[in-house]
Amino acid sequence: MKKLNASIIKFAVVLQLFILLFAAVSVSAASPQLPxxxxxxxxxxxxxxxxxxxxxxxxxxxxxxxxxxxxxxxxxxxxxxxxxxxxxxxxxxxxxxxxxxxxxxxxxxxxxxxxxxxxxxxxxxTTPTESSGDDVVSTSMGGGGGMAAPSAPSDDGSGAVDESPSVPSDETVLPSPGSEIDTGSDESMPVPTPESQSTLVFGLVLLLFVVLVGIGALKYKKK
The missing domain is CATH 2.60.40 (Immunoglobulin-like)
Known part of the structure; x- marks a missing residue:
């Protein structure tokens, strides 16, 4: 009889320690990371x-x-x-x-x-300083040769002005500095919350109920 009672007590103590350990680990895992x-x-x-x-x-x-x-x-x-x-x-x-x-x-x-x-x-x-006008950068095409700016009309000395159109060139226009970034949504990153705490409490209550049922069953067998 005494041995049976001692076994029940040991079983209950070990099970309670296991429950406490499980609860500590679960709470630690469910704790949110504070910002x-x-x-x-x-x-x-x-x-x-x-x-x-x-x-x-x-x-x-x-x-x-x-x-x-x-x-x-x-x-x-x-x-x-x-x-x-x-x-x-x-x-x-x-x-x-x-x-x-x-x-x-x-x-x-x-x-x-x-x-x-x-x-x-x-x-x-510091707001970046904007340059006057658009910045134009020459780019090379094919096997070589940079792009030249359009030449002004030339005078050959005879009084006639050469107004032949210049060859169009491809130009790469740099965006003006200081443009604002796209900040996207106004909402900040949400801070995680311990949503699993209610589940944890339910699990602990269920384990405690199982322990009580087990102890009651052992006592009933003893009688």
Whole structure:
């Protein structure tokens, strides 16, 4: 009789330890990865960025986070306009101010940050200088020979002006610098949530019920 009771107790203890271990592993796996929360100063053309300026974070051509400056020169002063950046290889992130790629005034702040940290990340952007007119680049055709600009009408000295049309050339026109990027959707990357917690709780309750049923069955056999 005593041996049977001791066996039941040992079985219950081992099973409970197993349940606790399973719960710890499941909770750890279901825990969401908290983003890095960024705020700080933002400058555009060496001046404090005006309210309404947009700040966009992109990774591999996709928008990771986006916010709008509410007070001149500052972002992240309110929970609603902070940047939420998931932890990853931060050297691959690109920051844009009004579509202009910006520099990080203190890059170590994000390089040393960990998941869930609230950091101050200062941004500086400069609008590229636009050249007058369209930049035209000559391209070679076939086996050689560059393209020449159209020549002006020539005078051969007899008073007659040679106005023969010049040979048309192919021109490659460079886009004007400073064009804004396509930021795509206004929605930031969602922060993962522990949706499996309800399933985990249900599983634990079910395991506890099985344990109680097993103990009851052993006691019934003992009688």
């Amino acid at each position: 890095i929360i960024a705020g700080g100063e933002v400058e555009l053309d060496e001046k404090s960025a005006e309210a309404g300026t947009t700040i966009t974070v992109m990774l591999d051509g996709k928008v990771v986070s986006k916010t709008t400056v509410s007070n001149d020169g500052i972002y992240g002063d309110k929970p609603s306009n902070r940047l939420l950046i998931t932890e990853s290889d931060y050297t691959k992130y690109k920051f844009y101010v009004n579509g202009i790629e910006s520099e990080l005034a203190n890059p170590d702040a994000i390089k040393n940050a960990k998941s869930g940290d609230l950091i101050e990340l200062n941004l500086k952007a």
